[in-house]
Amino acid sequence: MDNESTGNRPPFSHPVGGPRPPAAGASPDYRGKTFDRLGVLTDQRSAVTNGTRLLTDGDNRGPWARRMKDVIDLHISDLGGWDVVSEAEKSILRRVATLTIELERLEAKFSTRPPTDTDLNMYQRCSNSMRRLLETVGIHRRPRDVTPPTLDTYLESLSRSKAEQNSEIHSSGAQTNGRE
Secondary structure, eight states, X not given: OOTTXXXXXXXXXXXXXXXXXXXXXXXXXXXXXXXXXXXXXXXXXXXXXXXXXXXXXXXXXSHHHHHHHHHHHHHHHHTTOTTTOOHHHHHHHHHHHHHHHHHHHHHHHHHHSOOOHHHHHHHHHHHHHHHHHHHHTTOOXXXXXXXXXXXXXXXXXXXXXXXXXXXXXXXXOOOOTXXX
């Protein structure tokens, strides 16, 4: 086979220009790799997947997109950061962010005029959908501990506080009694 019949690619290469998918029991180098529909190893990812764009189309710099990014970042932070959140959770959080923004838009609309039955119905359905999505990723109430300290703990903290104040007064400088 000559290079004339295969174009500029070397013989025995895949027609699209990359290796074929590995056979069963192939080298571990292929684990976790992705292949396109023709079986070509692909290293390219979409701009949304690799994080350079938030949306596939439209203005990624507008107020809606900026608010969406903020909401996603806040929820990701609540779940422990980008490193520990799964792709499924990220996908769910994108939907939560979208619903959050649209609910905020409805609330702004309610502040300027009375809501219609259709608006209230949409608001209720979006709120319920958002709650279910948040429950899926593990949203839960974190109660604050409002138990008052015991009397002994309180008295100990008072005496410690007074001791610190006294040490600050005496360590701020030697008393000279007006003499140099």
